[in-house]
Amino acid sequence: MLADVTTDLVLAVDVGGGTTKGEITDADGNVLCADTVETPYGEAAFEAIETLGLRLLDELTPDLRDRVARAAVILPGLVDPDRAIALFAANLGWRNVKVGSRFTDRWGLPVLIDHDVTVAGWAEWRYGAGRGHDDVCVLIIGTGISGTLSVGGRLVRASAGQSGVAQAGEYGHIPVRYRDGLPCPCGNVGCVETVASGPAIARAYAARTGREISGADVVFAALDTDPEAHAVVDDAVDALAAGLLGVVHASCPELIVLGGGLARAGTVLTSALQARLTTLLRVAPVPRIALGEFGIRAGLIGAAQLARTGSLR
Template structure:
């Protein structure tokens, strides 16, 4: 329609438990939003289609024509260039060729990309890392992964290399070779086996015999409970050890911590900065800060991706 501004975008963030969708304006104002449970297997993609359609159809008539583009971000392995959901162990899909199905259903161009890559890019370009060319972003929760930006460019898996891990799998760097725990990836002693949310909760339960609901509980108790403090210190040590090679190779100026574990706040950032200061000798110690977008980084990133048209 001539004269109608195309200033709105549709963003969809697909997670292992829930899928979130929003229609937003350029200033970040949310015009429509909905969260659904993510179905298992390929049924998830039907649910994504329906979610986007409901959000678009529910807009006022004068807004629907203003939606310019959509972006859908997915977990696991993703081939953005060919719009393929390559693999997700948690959601049970493999080599799903999405093609133009979302664009056809919604009537607007739709981009596909990797959830953590987009979340880390958003934190770098628009959040805690904006204005800095060399940034490492860690998204920490059930797993640990992130992004690396060097010289103002995002490091990505080369286009077309399907079936390989996304760049930024920090959680699968082995740091406990001899006495580590088995990792689902097949290795032993990966960072995730010590420093992920579930690993921290399991370690505390193993040392105390008391089950805990989350890593946040362990962080909250670290100020008064010496066992909780020891578990946190062990997790921070593993995280720092996993970062050493990255820091020596690329010398980022800034490390940004996001995801659910970032709710630990200054306790986590200060402990990691202290440990890196103890370990680094020939490489400058980067600043360590909390993410600006928190657990909404993926959804905000998807909106920025839809608006920009690419990760740039």
């Protein structure tokens, strides 16, 4: 475990399938400089990360540059943080990329590597909507669905097994529509993601109405006037609740925090999920459903805190 660098500056980089965001912040969370670039396909993404970090560091005056004590880079897909390997990211086309010390060598400071959703969920639990609670499930809902679980004040993480590193928190790949579900890219049928992710909601609405739309936000905006939108969202909430039932019964979280792009739907989503879980749960206590505090910035905030504290604790 690395020592805290609570009084120094840190560099945080959040790599997404479309864009890569970076910023340098101080101990109070003030952003000194920030930038966003498109994420290239394949291993070119890692060169783009290096360049982005250098550009941000070069924006600082020499005295501030010397105060940047550590950095953290969070990556999508499957990640082995202990060996600094980007194992697999289907939408970015990389597999078993040995990150190693390349960022450290290029930036001249220690760099931690970790998984993007794990870090974003940890940030919401420790510093955001879940702070002060020991048993929290964070659900990040966007293009996909995944998240984190803390039990007894500890973050649940999978360990390396014979088949490699597993990624805990893949809630989106819990099958909930066994008989009549849609095929999922994971190879299963009827996973939560095929019903409740942003693209799935938009596809379902288009299939019901024959109208192509730009995204799930359009569906949520039409809830008050469009019965088809209401039916699609009800179906998505039902799938989310069904996927969470096993998690709730197994670990009894006191709080479920919703983050990611779809959480912009706000209380429409939290209220509906709260009502559905209240109807379904009989043995386990019904957790409270809350919106995340950090929104789409959860990853960057988490990466900065990871760099600052030296571990997810």
